[in-house]
Amino acid sequence: MDELADLTEKLVAIPSHEDETAAGDAIEEWLRTETDARVERDDAGSVLAYKGETNDYDADTLAFVGHHDVVPPADRQTTGEGNAGGYVVERRDGRIYGRGTADMKGAVAACMLAFRDAEPPAGRELAFASFTGEEVGGTGARHAIDNGFAPERAVVAEGSTDYSTPGVTDVVVAHKGRRASTLVASGTAAHASEPEDGENAIYRASDAIDVVRELDAPESTVFGETVSGSLAVTMVHGGETWNVIPERCEVTIDERTVPGDRADIGRAADAVDGVEWEVDQDLPPMACGDDAFADAVLAAAREVHDQLGLDAPEHVIKPHATDAGWLAEAGTDCLVCGASEPGEAHTDTESVGVDVLERCYRIYRGLAERTF
Incomplete structure (x- = not known):
């Protein structure tokens, strides 16, 4: 699926560890060009979009959620200092290398394409959100929630490392939070x-x-x-x-x-x-309180894995906090499912498998079109 890999490379090449504006611009422009959704850009720089029969906040909403900020790159991952230079992006042997490929612009790209291509059942609103500030405590998610972002359900496509079995895209039903105190x-x-x-x-x-x-x-x-x-x-x-x-x-x-x-x-x-x-x-930690939703996401994931001849995914627990914690605290039933591969996120050799991104895209689209 060249379109997914190309979009991932485009987003990864845009620096976003000090200023997420340019990456948000690219996501917003793509959504306005490729979809007929209502697209918003909030004061924190996050990009939100909605599509469906009702096209409003009051529908039964399923959201695909990601973030387009990244941790600072290593010297080998950038062509210049700060946001003045671009990020180095390479595609070889079925993988895309560069800061943010795994965590998490690759999964953001998969969400964007699934959001565009899916045809949700009657009565369902489909939403997309790419937040700023996830790596510094969820500032973008918190701002959006404070200003009315309140989907009933959300799949947070977090690509942080080591919560899925190697070769499998598992479904996270709960994750830990972190409280730092003195x-x-x-x-x-x-x-x-x-x-x-x-x-x-x-x-x-x-x-x-x-x-x-x-x-x-x-x-x-x-x-x-x-x-x-x-x-x-x-x-x-x-x-x-x-x-x-x-x-x-x-x-x-x-x-x-x-x-x-x-x-x-x-x-x-x-x-x-x-x-x-x-x-x-x-x-905050996260726990999904909607059994039917958790089962539906796992069923969608298992269908894709079965079609690809892969081991079946499972419900798992994630050790790290994500924006799902803020959404869950606000009343959204969340799950985490993304391109998590061992030893990739936040490393100076960060990469993501193109096949893993394609798997995520198929799971997201299948879930969006599923009745549950």
């Missing part, structure tokens, strides 16, 4: 030769860490599968010089949250005097 211990400075005159913030932080170590990591069950989160202290910063009792110590905590459960980190602040808890980032 315990800030305050004390009183004094000369280290007279420690009793001060209050050692590092000691207070150590007591708080002991509390964190005893906390249970979050855990839940989705589609009969156990989703286990994690909790870990990852950095400790305190003190300014060797002979002064420290008056401040910060403890950084990485928590992988799960649908419906979080660790009680606040207990550490409650238990130790002089310790406060601050949340720095909170990317």
Whole structure:
């Protein structure tokens, strides 16, 4: 399917790690040229499109969702600095190489073509969204949601690595979130030769860490599968010089949250005097609450795999957060299904298989035309 590979190369060649405008322009122009959908560009730079009998927000809407920002490229992946130069794109041996091929402009291209080609059943609105700012906390998705983007169901075509079995496009029914937080211990400075005159913030932080170590990591069950989160202290910063009792110590905590459960980190602040808890980032987890939708996506994926003579996909759990978390939090039933291959996303040799993109296109189009 040369059109899919060509469109992927076109999008990948456009720098979008510092400024997503040009990539959004290309997506918007293609949609306006190739479809009769209603196309919008919001204030955050995200591109939204709708087609169907009703062509409005009130229909039973299925959305294909992606993002066109990427992480910064390696030197070998760009022809210049910042957005001044293009990205290097190469196609060889059935693969397309370049920053954003896997995560996730290839899947965005597959979504665009499926959105154009699909003929949804009566009463269904088909939507497409390519967000900005996914790699920096979902700023584009959050802006769109705040301004009315509210599909009933969405397939997030995320291409981040290692959630599918090699050679298979699995369907993610849940993923973990990430909460980054800091315990800030305050004390009183004094000369280290007279420690009793001060209050050692590092000691207070150590007591708080002991509390964190005893906390249970979050855990839940989705589609009969156990989703286990994690909790870990990852950095400790305190003190300014060797002979002064420290008056401040910060403890950084990485928590992988799960649908419906979080660790009680606040207990550490409650238990130790002089310790406060601050949340720095909170990317929500996702769990699909619509069994029929989850089964329909898996059935569509299995049909395509069977036609191609491939092993059958399964419902799986993804360890990383995506924009699906923000959509799920807002009430959209989400699944994640994209061009996930081992060891590709965010690497300086990032690539995607053309056959994998074609597989995704067929799954997306088949799902859009399916009754469920």
